[in-house]
Amino acid sequence: MPRRVHLHVGAPKSGTTYLQSRLHANRRELHRHGISYPHGPLGDQRVHYWAALEATETDHGVAPERVRGAWSRLLRQVRAARGDVLLSHEVLAKATEAQAGRVLKDLESTGAQIHLVFTVRDLARELSGAWQETLKFGGRRPFARFLASAREGNSAFMEGFDPIRVLTVWGERLPAEQIHVVTAPPAGGPPDLLWHRFLEAIDVRPEWVPHEAVRANESVGIAEAHLLRRINRRLGEEARRGGRYSPLIDGLVVGRALGPRTSERITLGPADHPWVLERSQAWVDWLRDRGVEVHGDLEDLLPAAPADDWTDPDEPMPGQVASAAVDVIAALLDELHDRPVTPVQRARHVWARLRR
Template sequence: MRPRVFLHVGSPKTGTTFLQDVLWSQRATAGEQGLLLPGERFNDHFLATLDVRGLVDDPSCPERARGMWDRLVAEALAWDGSVLISHELFAGATAEQARQAVAALADDAEVHVVVTARDHVRQISAEWQEHVKHRSAATFDAFIREVRDDAARTSWFWQVQDYAGVLERWGAGLPADQVHVVTVPPAGADPTILWERFAGLLGVDPAAFDIELERSNTSLGAEQAELLRRVNVELGDRLPLPGPYPLVVKNVLAHRVLEPRAGTRLALDAADQEFAAAAARGIADRIAAMGADVVGDLDELVPVVGGATADEDRDDNAYAVPSDATLLAESVATIAELLVVLNERRAAVQRADDLTTTAQEKPIRFALVHASEQRPLLRKLRAAYRAAKERRSN
């Protein structure tokens, strides 16, 4: 039987991290339901985006990315059920790159292209934050102007947030019923709705999965985002990206320290909301004209203008840059939390050093003290040895 391969190719900030976390944290459950997530780990799908987009020759690109798309394809084609390859950065592929990627599967599999999509009032704010988390020093106002002034839609924002364009590039040549858009419900809606829509499309039972996971990649408040932006300005050429920036700034400062802090939600003013709504309506109309399969409702992509959305409970629709006094207080609190994180990591390194020293200087004592901790691993090793021995004997 030909496998059915779902290529979930975008878009960023449309619930992709949530959906990926649910499936990869319960990969065995997905497998039991006939859904393969190829690769050793989720990061392999990110590496595949680099491979597909022709970035593997960049010296900063991990060597493992080279040929990753072909490896995922080979694993997918060897499966006799459904397969999901999912990463939002596939949305950045050109038409030719997408065509070649799909062609690698099309002869031997039933290929389905999937895009998750959300209203653009939320997307513009979310994308600015994401850019700041990736070392951008552009202000919110400057980012909005760039989005609005890009009539040709050649910027990264429109490359990945023009959902119709993403579907056109990736779905070229596929039957309309194999090109899907899953709409993200309005802000404040039950998160199970998005999961049920996505799981239903994949053909797995939504109820079989636990979706009460710790949320990751959540939004920053206005104060936290502006503080991070100013840190990026101060860093200058230090901590480059690619390089140490994601490990130190994005993962620790942004995700660990700033995300949990309460802040003011970013908001577009009335004119920018009107722009976002008009752009979204045009995109929704193009998707409808394509005849693509819509899981949800295209009206959910067009924000209601003139009032706050449910997750942006505010009296004023205009964004105001946080004052220096506010940012000073935020900076002091952030430094304090960073010191706590630094101490936790120092303590972890010290414990590892102590264990290493004990193992070297007192190996017998180390073995006796830590024997109970090693038993589960030893059992797994013995089981693997017995299985290998049985295979050889057969």
């Protein structure tokens, strides 16, 4: 029977991919200290993702056989654990009250004490990251339209960003000392600071987990965002989650070609800063009043003012977009050149990917 379950429910775009990758890289070290981070065959950590999809009834185009029964399979690992258990996926942030209630009821049935963990970054950076995420999966809207939708409450991402909504849904039945809010440090801070704040929240000592993350969510700049929108318009539904081109866009176009480029970053401008600051301040005030355990500084959630030389991400920049397109073509040619052509080469290629 587990002693404690640390349930990390988001928020999206708050460093979750980095944290999950680093937990996964240290899963054996965690196990030696009596802490379980569940995984599937060959160390597949997508079991958290599939379980979150089922628990929240979310369709990301994943094969139904992966999702069906995923929460029950994960719960069996929780029941079999001794000591602490870590569960983590940001899809859980969008859960309804009924969905969260079912998950908590199942976890409480194990006899474990539940600790809720919510990582959060300042809203300006979360919105910038969220728009980029939509572009990775077929989105075509300009940045201004995306922000207007978020301001009016019509953006699905906003449900997961809002700590008042998420912590009310997930934490209403929990005492304040079992609700942990981890604030992401401002841009330019020490690279390990978020990780150390997260470890403090889950009661893990840094020396227990020495390995670095093997992946993080790639971000793109303004020129790359323009290119992705044009690609998505051309490919239509096949670029969206579940479409045949979606894995190539996320993994190859963004991961290999566009993510490593150093171009001008996407940030909020003067027109949107006031409402984002006002909403962020309301969240900070609510968190202080709620009395949750804060790991970091709530002031980190207040967005920085836009730069004087801010560039509108919706402004055309054909030269830079063309340069990004050439990099994508080069990455695609490399992929075609390296693609296995014989059955033996294909088998070796698949095995190498599985081992990674």
